[in-house]
Amino acid sequence: MGLYKPIYHPLNDCGDHVIIINSKEIALRGDEWQKRVYFHHNTYHGGATWTLAWELHSKDPTMIVKKAVYSSMTGNLQRRQTMQRLHIFSDENIPQDMLENVSNQIKQLKLVPVKLYDIPQEEKDKIPRLIKYPINYQLK
Numbered sequence: 001m002g003l004y005k006p007i008y009h010p011l012n013d014c015g016d017h018v019i020i021i022n023s024k025e026i027a028l029r030g031d032e033w034q035k036r037v038y039f040h041h042n043t044y045h046g047g048a049t050w051t052l053a054w055e056l057h058s059k060d061p062t063m064i065v066k067k068a069v070y071s072s073m074t075g076n077l078q079r080r081q082t083m084q085r086l087h088i089f090s091d092e093n094i095p096q097d098m099l100e101n102v103s104n105q106i107k108q109l110k111l112v113p114v115k116l117y118d119i120p121q122e123e124k125d126k127i128p129r130l131i132k133y134p135i136n137y138q139l140k
Contacts, residue, residue: 034052
């Protein structure tokens with residue numbers, strides 16, 4: 001009796017679903033929020049629109065991740081069916097039936113950066129100051 005090898009084909013539907021949480025916490029490098037542009041066309045003449053990343057993220061926090069995954073996949077017949085198994089949530093509220101079927105979790109590579117307005121004032125006062133500005137000095 002020989003060993004059976006698993007049969008793999010790129011168009012094979014194995015049924016795996018991917019769940020992405022906290023898509024509202026994504027970070028872009030430098031001034032990418034103001035410079036990165038996303039293209040959309042509604043198939044009508046003159047229907048091309050270009051949207052900045054911060055505008056797209058404020059409208060729908062899941063759309064930047066969705067467009068990044070869609071554009072990174074090869075443009076074949078399977079791409080749309082594969083995207084249907086991608087579930088993106090802007091926060092940690094996941095439906096219970098999806099949460100019961102989660103079998104594995106990929107740990108996050110980098111910690112989520114803490115925003116300045118999330119730090120309490122007591123911790124801000126403990127940070128050493130390099131420059132003490134005069135009271136009447138206006139920062140630009």
